[in-house]
Amino acid sequence: MNVPDTLFVPMSKNKGTAEAIVRIRLSFWQEAWLRLRANKLAMAGLIVIILMALLAICGPLLTDQSYSKQVLLDANHKPSALHWFGTDDLGRDVYARILYGARISLFIGLMAALIDLVIGIIYGGVAGYFGGRIDNIMMRFVDLLYGIPYLLIVILLMVVMGPGLLTIIVALSATGWIGMARIVRGQVLSLKSSEYVLAARTLGGGAGYIIRKHLLPNAIGVIIVQVTFSVPSAIFAEAFLSFLGLGIQPPLASWGVMANDGLSTILSGQWWRLFYPAFFISITMLAFNLVGDGLQDAFNPKRRR
Amino acid sequence: MKTTTTNASDVILEVNNLHVTFTTHGGEVKAVRGVSFTLAKGETLAIVGESGCGKSVTARSMTRLLPEHTSKISQGSIRFKGKELTKLSEKQLRELRGSEISMIFQDAMTALNPTISIGEQIMEGIIRHQRISRAEARKQAIDMLGLVGITSPEMRLKQYLHEFSGGMRQRMMIAIAAVCKPSVLIADEPTTALDVTIQAQILELFNMLQKKTGVSIILITHDLGVVANAADRVNVMYAGKVVESATVDELFRNPQHPYTKGLLASMPRLDTDKSLPLTPIAGTPPDLFAPPQGCAFAARCSHAMEVCGAFQPEQTAVSSSHSVACWLQDPRAKLVFQPPSKSSIMTAQG
Amino acid sequence: MIVTLWLIITVTFLLMHAVPGSPFEKDGKNANPTAVQNLMEFYHLDQPVAKQYLIYLKSLLSLDLGPSIGHFPDTVNSMISRGFPVSFQLGIVSLLISIVAGIALGTVAALRQNRMIDYMAMIFAVIGIAVPNFIVATLLIKYVAVEWKLLPVATWGSWKHVILPALALSTGPLAIIARLTRASMLEVLTADYIETARAKGLSPTTIVIKHALRNAVLPVVTLLGALVSNVLTGSFVIEKIFAIPGMGKYFVDGINNRDYSLIMGTTVFYSALLVIMMFLVDIAYGLIDPRIKLHRKEG
Numbered sequence: 001m002n003v004p005d006t007l008f009v010p011m012s013k014n015k016g017t018a019e020a021i022v023r024i025r026l027s028f029w030q031e032a033w034l035r036l037r038a039n040k041l042a043m044a045g046l047i048v049i050i051l052m053a054l055l056a057i058c059g060p061l062l063t064d065q066s067y068s069k070q071v072l073l074d075a076n077h078k079p080s081a082l083h084w085f086g087t088d089d090l091g092r093d094v095y096a097r098i099l100y101g102a103r104i105s106l107f108i109g110l111m112a113a114l115i116d117l118v119i120g121i122i123y124g125g126v127a128g129y130f131g132g133r134i135d136n137i138m139m140r141f142v143d144l145l146y147g148i149p150y151l152l153i154v155i156l157l158m159v160v161m162g163p164g165l166l167t168i169i170v171a172l173s174a175t176g177w178i179g180m181a182r183i184v185r186g187q188v189l190s191l192k193s194s195e196y197v198l199a200a201r202t203l204g205g206g207a208g209y210i211i212r213k214h215l216l217p218n219a220i221g222v223i224i225v226q227v228t229f230s231v232p233s234a235i236f237a238e239a240f241l242s243f244l245g246l247g248i249q250p251p252l253a254s255w256g257v258m259a260n261d262g263l264s265t266i267l268s269g270q271w272w273r274l275f276y277p278a279f280f281i282s283i284t285m286l287a288f289n290l291v292g293d294g295l296q297d298a299f300n301p302k303r304r305r
Numbered sequence: 306m307k308t309t310t311t312n313a314s315d316v317i318l319e320v321n322n323l324h325v326t327f328t329t330h331g332g333e334v335k336a337v338r339g340v341s342f343t344l345a346k347g348e349t350l351a352i353v354g355e356s357g358c359g360k361s362v363t364a365r366s367m368t369r370l371l372p373e374h375t376s377k378i379s380q381g382s383i384r385f386k387g388k389e390l391t392k393l394s395e396k397q398l399r400e401l402r403g404s405e406i407s408m409i410f411q412d413a414m415t416a417l418n419p420t421i422s423i424g425e426q427i428m429e430g431i432i433r434h435q436r437i438s439r440a441e442a443r444k445q446a447i448d449m450l451g452l453v454g455i456t457s458p459e460m461r462l463k464q465y466l467h468e469f470s471g472g473m474r475q476r477m478m479i480a481i482a483a484v485c486k487p488s489v490l491i492a493d494e495p496t497t498a499l500d501v502t503i504q505a506q507i508l509e510l511f512n513m514l515q516k517k518t519g520v521s522i523i524l525i526t527h528d529l530g531v532v533a534n535a536a537d538r539v540n541v542m543y544a545g546k547v548v549e550s551a552t553v554d555e556l557f558r559n560p561q562h563p564y565t566k567g568l569l570a571s572m573p574r575l576d577t578d579k580s581l582p583l584t585p586i587a588g589t590p591p592d593l594f595a596p597p598q599g600c601a602f603a604a605r606c607s608h609a610m611e612v613c614g615a616f617q618p619e620q621t622a623v624s625s626s627h628s629v630a631c632w633l634q635d636p637r638a639k640l641v642f643q644p645p646s647k648s649s650i651m652t653a654q655g
Numbered sequence: 656m657i658v659t660l661w662l663i664i665t666v667t668f669l670l671m672h673a674v675p676g677s678p679f680e681k682d683g684k685n686a687n688p689t690a691v692q693n694l695m696e697f698y699h700l701d702q703p704v705a706k707q708y709l710i711y712l713k714s715l716l717s718l719d720l721g722p723s724i725g726h727f728p729d730t731v732n733s734m735i736s737r738g739f740p741v742s743f744q745l746g747i748v749s750l751l752i753s754i755v756a757g758i759a760l761g762t763v764a765a766l767r768q769n770r771m772i773d774y775m776a777m778i779f780a781v782i783g784i785a786v787p788n789f790i791v792a793t794l795l796i797k798y799v800a801v802e803w804k805l806l807p808v809a810t811w812g813s814w815k816h817v818i819l820p821a822l823a824l825s826t827g828p829l830a831i832i833a834r835l836t837r838a839s840m841l842e843v844l845t846a847d848y849i850e851t852a853r854a855k856g857l858s859p860t861t862i863v864i865k866h867a868l869r870n871a872v873l874p875v876v877t878l879l880g881a882l883v884s885n886v887l888t889g890s891f892v893i894e895k896i897f898a899i900p901g902m903g904k905y906f907v908d909g910i911n912n913r914d915y916s917l918i919m920g921t922t923v924f925y926s927a928l929l930v931i932m933m934f935l936v937d938i939a940y941g942l943i944d945p946r947i948k949l950h951r952k953e954g
Contacts, residue, residue, distance in 0.1 A: 007612035008637040011603065144662055155910065156667060156922070236787050243789050243892050244907055263793060263896070271797075278790045286785035293781070370854055402856035410854075415847040420869045420944055429865075430855045465945045481855070 032221070035298040042294020048287035052280075056106045059099035066096060079272055086272035088261065097253050098276055104254040105235055105281070108169060112234035113227050115173035120180025121223070127181070128188025139185070145178055154237060158246040165248055168241065172234050183226050187219040221299030228292035232285035239281055255281045317488055317521060318344035318367070323381035325359070325366050332594045336362045338545035339381075344489065347515060349522040351536035351553075353529065353568070357590055359545040360525045364491045367523075368402045369395075386488070404434040407482035411494040413474035417466050417481075424462025427481050434485050449484045452517075453477075453510060472503035476510065483514055490514075491523045496531055508535045529572055533557060538626070541565050544590055544601035551627035561629040563606045600632065608633055610641055663926040667919055668708055734905050734917065735924055741811060742894070742901035746886050749821040753828035753882070758872060760829075761836025765871075766863065768841065776833065783830025789892045792823035796896070809898045820897045824889050828882045832875055840871040869943065876940050880933040887925060 036042055055062070071091035079086040085094035127138040157171040239256030241247050247257045255277040262274030325337035337359045344350050352360045365371050366378055367390070383390040385406065390398070402408075410416040418426060424446055431442040443462070450458035453476040466474065475495065482490060492511070496504040508531065511522060524536055532539055532553060539556045541549040541564065549562040560566045567586040588605035591597055597604070603613040612632050621634035632638055764776040799805050799819060806819050843849065844867055852862045894903035902921060909917035 003612055003616055003635075005637055007610065007615060008632075008635070008641055009611055010641060011609040011611050011614055144658060153666070156918075232785065239787055240789070240888075240892060243895070245911055259790070263789075274793060278793070282782075282786040282790060285787075286781060289781055289785045368854070370850065399856045399858065402854055404856060408851075408854040410847060410851060412847065416851045418848040418852070418866050418870070419946060421866065422945075429857065429861075433855065433857055433861075467946050478851075481851075 032298040036294050039294040039297065041290045042298075045287035045290030045294065048283060049291060052102060052106060052284055052287070055099055056102040059103055063093070063096045063099060066093070068092065076270055085276045086270070088258075088273055089265075094258075094272060094276055097258060098255070098280060101253050101255045101258055101277065102280070104165070104248065104252060105238065105256065105284070108165070108172070108238050108254065109231040109235040111169050112172040112176055112237075113230035115169070116176040116180045116230050117223070117227055119173070119177035120226075121184050123177065124181035124184030124186075125188055128185040128192065131189065131192075135185070135189075142178055142181060145175075146182075154241065155244065155246065158241060165252065168238055168248065172237055176230060176234065180223070180226055180230070183222055184219065187222055191218055221295070225292055225295045225299065228288055228295055232288040232292075235281065235285055235288075315345040315347075316343045317346055317386055319382075319384040320363075320367075321382045321384075323363065323366065323383065324379045325362050325371070325376060326379050327376045329375070334593045335596055336545055336593060337366070338596060340542070340545070340547050341381075342540050342547065342550065344521050344523060346488075346521055347519045348537045349511070349515065349524055349535060351524045351526060351532040351539045352542060353526060353532055353539055354542035355527060355590065357593075358542040360542050361493055363542070364408070364493050364523060364525050367489075367491060368406050368408070369398055370402075370408070400434075403430050403482075403487070404485040405487050406489045406491065407485070407487040409478050409482045409490065409492040409495050412498045413471070413478045414466070414498075416478060417474065419466045422463050422465055423469075423477055424464075427462075427477075427484055430481055431484055445484060446480075449480045450477075452514075453480045453483075454506075455480070471499055472506060475499060475503070475507055479507070479510060479514070483518070483520070486518055487520060489521050489523065491525070493525045494527070495524070496528070497526070504531070505534075511535060529568060541568070544596065545593060546601065546630065548602065548631065549627075549629045551623075555624065555627045559623070559627070561623055561627075561634065562602075562631050563608055563633070564602050567605075600630075610638065660923075660926055660930050664712075664919075664923055665708075667922045732920075735902060735920065738900060738902035738905050739924075741899060742890055742903060744817065745820055745824065745894070745899065745901060746883075746890060748817055749824040750828070750883070750886055752821060752825040753832055753886075754875075756825075757829045757832025758836050758868075758875065760833040761838075762840055762863065762868065762871070764833070764837045765840035765844065773837075777837070780830040780833045783826045784834075786826070788823050788827050788889050789896060791826050792820070792893055792896045795819050795823055809896075811899050811901075816897075816899075820893050820899060823896075824886060824893045827889065828885055831878070831882065835875055835878060836871060839874050840867060843867045843871045846870070873940070873944055876936065876943060879936045879939070880929075883932045883936075884929055887929065 069092065071087075073091065075087060075089050075091040077083055077087045079094075083093050083095060085098060087093055088097070123138065123142075127135045153175050154171045157174060158167060161167040161170070235256075238247065238254055239259060242254065242256030242260045243263070245260075247260065248254050258277035259274060259281065262270070262272075262277060265271075265273050320343070321341050323337055323340045324335070327334040327336055340359070340363055342350065352363065354360050362371065367383060367385075369378070369390070378391055381391070385401070390401075393401075417423075424443070427446040427449065428439065428442040431437070431445055432439065435442075437445075446462060447458045450461060455461055455473060455476055466477075469477065479495075490511075495511075496507055499507065511524075512535065514520060515522060524531070526532060536553050538552050539550070540547045541556070541562065543564050549556070549560070549565045551559075556565065557569070560569055564586070567584075570584050571586060573583060586605055591601050591604065597614070599612070599614040599616055600606075600609075600618050603609040606613065610632060612635075616632075618630045618632045618634075620628045620630050622628045623634070760776050760780070764773040767773050796809070796819065800809075806815055810816060849862060849867060852866045857866075890901065891903040891907055893899070894901045895907055898904075902924070905917060906921040906925075908914070909921060
């Protein structure tokens with residue numbers, strides 16, 4: 001190799017980039033959002049959820065039919081230009097009932113998830129924060145409850161309280177908070193003693209600062225994921241109860257109730273009565289699950305699912 | 306770009322201009338950028354360097370243990386007993402692994418399967434490579450355990466990983482690797498996870514194995530103390546290249562490369578003045594996504610010249626068994642700085 | 656464990672007696688008052704609640720779940736003994752399908768990560784979790800039984816009758832197991848001991864089946880208790896849809912008829928079953944993972 005002699009002089013040191021920074025650092029939330037964006041399935045799920053929400057909110061505006069008006073002459077008509085999704089056995093427009101049903105099903109799902117969230121955070125947070133005996137007692141209690149099949153209790157509660165919108169929500173939240181409580185407590189416990197919290201405290205960080213900058217970002221991720229999974233779980237439970245005859249009472253209808261009503265008709269060929277509610281239930285649950293998965297991956301990239 | 310060897314006919318492993326790249330989301334990482342060395346029968350070669358210098362990758366690429374889809378040997382040759390390993394199929398390589406070329410990993414706690422008995426883990430290697438009965442394999446396993454210094458080996462066979470201490474686990478791993486009497490044993494940081502006293506025992510075990518079976522050992526480590534103790538020859542690696550190669554004696558007495566000197570100087574010694582601060586090598590290794598054009602150590606080298614930033618240094622022979630890749634070896638460099646001192650006490654901050 | 660059982664019994668008992676109305680009213684009309692009085696005495700319903708509770712506990716100890724209210728003269732015990740074997744069959748078959756197919760699917764997906772099979776398997780799995788099993792059941796009935804006439808539509812009898820309901824019941828757990836196995840397998844495959852196994856020259860099949868799988872299924876075993884619970888509650892609806900004379904049907908009937916002793920009895924039975932299952936799962940876990948056994952010995 002022919003190397004020029006002139007190069008044999010000491011190197012000017014401003015060329016020294018011994019510790020150059022290679023990549024820009026984004027905040028935790030920005031990175032998570034980017035990762036979520038890249039997940040096509042999760043994005044699809046998110047779009048579906050937004051659509052469902054719009055359907056539920058704008059429902060009545062999207063149809064001029066009533067969900068409860070019975071026109072017996074029109075009973076069991078196939079989908080047509082007038083009745084987009086057909087009619088049920090009492091002549092009610094299925095499309096309109098789906099729209100109203102969206103409100104009910106989503107409302108139940110969200111309320112149950114929200115109540116779970118609140119109770120769970122309080123219970124789990126207290127247990128985790130105080131630790132020691134209080135935590136012990138609280139967790140023994142939860143463990144006992146956890147062993148009981150949740151749907152069993154829901155069913156029993158429904159029997160006792162009689163079917164209805166309020167009772168369904170109460171029954172679902174009465175058992176669903178356990179999952180959230182456990183997760184929150186687990187997070188609080190592990191975060192409390194984690195090294196970076198210790199480091200932050202050593203550097204003089206007060207409780208508020210630590211909670212804001214360290215505990216919350218890490219705990220919230222898991223909590224959000226859990227909420228995203230609670231919703232479909234509640235929707236499913238409601239549909240399940242309806243199938244057992246413990247659901248909402250007419251003329252109100254949730255998708256679960258509609259599916260139950262439509263069940264008996266598969267053999268008689270009125271597929272639209274089962275198909276539409278089942279489709280909407282499935283797709284909503286699917287969407288929430290996909291988003292939940294996506295969030296899980298976005299918040300914790302180490303977890304190569 | 307070959308280093309000279311002691312006796313050509315004794316060479317069983319010959320690596321020539323090895324290049325290994327990884328494909329990642331961020332781009333291609335050139336982890337090994339032209340490594341060459343030889344290994345003779347019955348000798349122990351140490352490969353030293355800091356984390357990320359490519360020593361582990363080099364070791365794993367011998368039998369192509371790296372992940373198939375994300376890594377490749379982009380250039381170079383690996384000849385083992387005359388066979389070109391880079392041209393062998395996966396099936397053929399599997400014949401070699403464990404029987405001719407074996408590996409020992411750093412942490413025995415995670416490198417061994419916690420849900421399978423130790424005896425089974427030893428025996429499956431034997432049965433895989435030799436057509437013998439389970440009873441025969443069992444006997445060999447017991448003998449091997451005895452050889453590595455495990456007491457009551459028959460009982461130990463049925464036990465599980467978590468029932469052993471750290472030193473014993475490492476012995477188990479060595480037993481598993483050595484049981485088929487391989488020609489080459491590659492040990493990746495075998496003592497890093499152990500206490501100093503256990504370290505000494507394990508190194509002694511290597512020594513004993515080598516004397517008994519004539520196995521050649523490649524010892525990967527970042528600990529120069531281990532090198533001094535256990536190796537015959539040393540390769541110092543930095544940023545994917547071998548920067549200096551010598552016998553242990555030559556390396557410690559007459560280090561040539563500024564990086565080697567820096568490593569030696571940063572080691573705490575019993576005879577140094579305790580009131581003086583330790584002398585680390587400033588800076589961090591370069592990003593191997595886009596390796597520098599010239600010598601990778603230039604940014605941290607106090608003797609860097611313009612040529613170092615522009616061209617890769619060539620290998621220069623200091624003696625028949627000692628070579629260095631550094632522009633300071635070029636005669637023209639002698640006029641630039643003070644000539645490098647032959648004393649190993651000199652610091653890199655000259 | 657026993658405490659959980661007792662808790663369930665007590666809670667159920669209290670719930671049952673919190674329901675307004677007597678079980679002997681039908682549409683608000685009372686039957687002959689003397690008859691009612693006799694019935695009340697027979698079922699101990701005239702006693703104070705606390706006493707009824709104790710009476711019930713006592714009878715439980717002798718494994719007597721009491722007479723059924725709605726289906727007199729049937730006793731709850733006999734109804735359970737009729738219905739349980741059917742439900743058990745259904746449950747076992749469905750669990751086996753879930754476990755075997757789930758683990759296989761998850762393993763294949765992990766081995767061919769990010770390729771077409773993985774993608775499809777995971778979509779299938781998400782659908783399995785999201786779509787309620789009763790919807791799957793109705794779809795199966797509509798197409799497989801009615802249109803294609805491959806299998807019987809409903810009821811029980813031959814082995815053919817087991818297939819559709821077991822399939823429907825298995826989709827949820829199958830999906831969960833598949834996803835869990837995949838995630839677990841992916842993690843295990845990056846473990847150091849897998850690298851060691853490769854370095855020994857073992858074949859990929861041996862590595863996956865002998866080394867990886869054993870460690871990868873551990874989380875699945877942990878989940879088994881919850882899965883059994885899942886299958887159990889799922890069976891209520893499936894049995895209703897397929898008109899299968901199992902315990903689920905009796906339970907649902909009892910709910911709809913306000914047959915307290917039946918509800919109590921089946922609840923107690925189910926709970927006992929679950930508790931036993933959890934216990935068995937614990938044992939299974941210890942068998943697979945030798946580390947657990949040691950902890951048990953040390954108490």
